Amino acid sequence: MDGSTAIKARDGTPVAMDNHWMPFTPNRAFRAEPAIVARAEGVHYFDPTGRRILDGSSGLFTTPAGHGRREIAEAVGRQLMELDYTPSFLRGHPRAFELAGRIARLMPPGLDRIFFANSGSEAVDSAMKIALAYHRARGEGQRQIFVSRERAYHGVNFGGVALSGMVNNRRTFGIGLPSAVHMRHTHIPENRFSRGEGEHGADLAEDLARVAATHGGESIAAVFVEPVAGSTGVLVPPKGYLARLREICDRHGILLVFDEVITGFGRTGRAFATQAFGVTPDLITMAKAITNGAQPMSAVAVKRAVCDVVMNAAPEGGVELFHGYTWSAHPAACAAALAALDIYEGELLFERAAQMSAYFLDQLFALRDIPIVTDIRGIGMLGGFDVAPMGNPGQRGHLLQRRLFEEGVHIKTTGDAAIVAPAFVMEAGEIDRMCETFRTVLKAL
Numbered sequence: 265m266d267g268s269t270a271i272k273a274r275d276g277t278p279v280a281m282d283n284h285w286m287p288f289t290p291n292r293a294f295r296a297e298p299a300i301v302a303r304a305e306g307v308h309y310f311d312p313t314g315r316r317i318l319d320g321s322s323g324l325f326t327t328p329a330g331h332g333r334r335e336i337a338e339a340v341g342r343q344l345m346e347l348d349y350t351p352s353f354l355r356g357h358p359r360a361f362e363l364a365g366r367i368a369r370l371m372p373p374g375l376d377r378i379f380f381a382n383s384g385s386e387a388v389d390s391a392m393k394i395a396l397a398y399h400r401a402r403g404e405g406q407r408q409i410f411v412s413r414e415r416a417y418h419g420v421n422f423g424g425v426a427l428s429g430m431v432n433n434r435r436t437f438g439i440g441l442p443s444a445v446h447m448r449h450t451h452i453p454e455n456r457f458s459r460g461e462g463e464h465g466a467d468l469a470e471d472l473a474r475v476a477a478t479h480g481g482e483s484i485a486a487v488f489v490e491p492v493a494g495s496t497g498v499l500v501p502p503k504g505y506l507a508r509l510r511e512i513c514d515r516h517g518i519l520l521v522f523d524e525v526i527t528g529f530g531r532t533g534r535a536f537a538t539q540a541f542g543v544t545p546d547l548i549t550m551a552k553a554i555t556n557g558a559q560p561m562s563a564v565a566v567k568r569a570v571c572d573v574v575m576n577a578a579p580e581g582g583v584e585l586f587h588g589y590t591w592s593a594h595p596a597a598c599a600a601a602l603a604a605l606d607i608y609e610g611e612l613l614f615e616r617a618a619q620m621s622a623y624f625l626d627q628l629f630a631l632r633d634i635p636i637v638t639d640i641r642g643i644g645m646l647g648g649f650d651v652a653p654m655g656n657p658g659q660r661g662h663l664l665q666r667r668l669f670e671e672g673v674h675i676k677t678t679g680d681a682a683i684v685a686p687a688f689v690m691e692a693g694e695i696d697r698m699c700e701t702f703r704t705v706l707k708a709l
């Protein structure tokens with residue numbers, strides 16, 4: 265089976281589909297029933313026939329300013345003609361330094377050292393290595409254990425898979441995973457249908473104290489959490505939970521890392537979730553919306569004090585961190601990120617996310633009267649709901665996603681959880697249309 269009919273080359277000839285091994289996709293089923301997107305503009309995708317599909321997940325949480333932003337495309341084009349590439353090791357270019365300064369200004373005070381990579385997964389692995397380098401530089405190289413959470417998603421490289429709490433992402437990849445201990449997730453029945461932070465469950469942070477008691481706090485390098493676990497269904501933390509994690513980390517000298525690959529750049533209604541929840545970690549990973557999705561890029565913001573320790577431990581004139589990527593701070597990605605930040609600032613998009621949030625969550629929470637909807641959660645412009653399983657786990661969620669696509673709405677589902685993340689530029693009428701389509705499809709499921 266090659267399902268070659270749906271795709272045409274630029275010269276119009278048919279293209280076979282079996283050469284492209286698609287990620288996180290049932291490839292054989294996809295080739296039989298391809299869902300092809302050919303164009304995007306504003307909050308819509310268009311299939312090859314021109315059918316309009318409302319983008320309910322801002323790409324993959326990547327595109328809060330909407331698709332096809334000319335300012336970004338032009339900045340990338342100009343940059344490629346001026347300087348398309350420069351080696352990232354031992355050579356710098358102006359836009360990388362400019363961008364690092366711009367990102368530092370969005371961070372809580374002190375997190376102003378910025379390390380660039382190309383994907384969320386690379387940012388997570390970079391943060392793990394920075395944590396290890398920091399402890400080693402302080403003479404605490406015994407800190408080798410990482411702590412994360414069940415139902416976490418920290419990307420797909422070996423480090424991030426070890427931290428993630430998703431069995432399908434781990435089970436194939438064997439003993440090469442770094443050592444990670446998982447705390448319980450915070451999705452507890454007492455908080456069902458909570459808007460924002462749930463009232464119950466701050467004490468789940470005590471799992472970290474238990475891990476420290478079992479393994480020795482002095483053996484733990486860092487705790488990684490997504491402030492709001494995104495990919496497994498938008499799990500908003502209980503009130504006080506993140507602050508409690510911070511306290512326990514401080515007690516044991518453990519670094520706290522917020523993986524803000526989804527929550528960064530306005531998704532919670534503040535620039536970063538660290539500000540939304542009033543808890544400051546030692547490192548923050550970010551990706552996705554950093555370029556409004558137009559170029560691959562990610563970064564790790566590191567507390568200056570942490571960076572200084574690593575810098576000062578290296579011999580004078582020597583490389584301080586033996587880590588980096590050919591495309592760290594790629595000029596085109598830097599240009600895209602600077603143009604995206606100009607848009608976010610110029611159009612006050614983080615403030616708009618905060619303003620639109622109430623309307624968006626009102627419409628989403630209105631689905632609670634549908635019997636198969638068993639929970640709804642949300643904060644800012646990020647919402648999730650669960651559907652009661654039917655047949656195998658995830659079957660109904662997959663069907664929901666397919667039916668919605670047929671009805672002209674794109675969202676991401678994970679198992680039986682639906683994840684909704686509209687662009688911040690989405691209008692109230694479009695949010696209505698999206699949620700009405702959810703209702704129609706859910707009622708028929």
Ligand SMILES: Cc1ncc(COP(=O)(O)O)c(C=O)c1O
Binds near residue numbers: 384417418526551
């Ligand atoms: C919290 C978090 N961390 C890391 C990643 C991995 O990012 P990427 O797919 O860019 O490698 C993701 C992706 O969704 C994510 O949500």
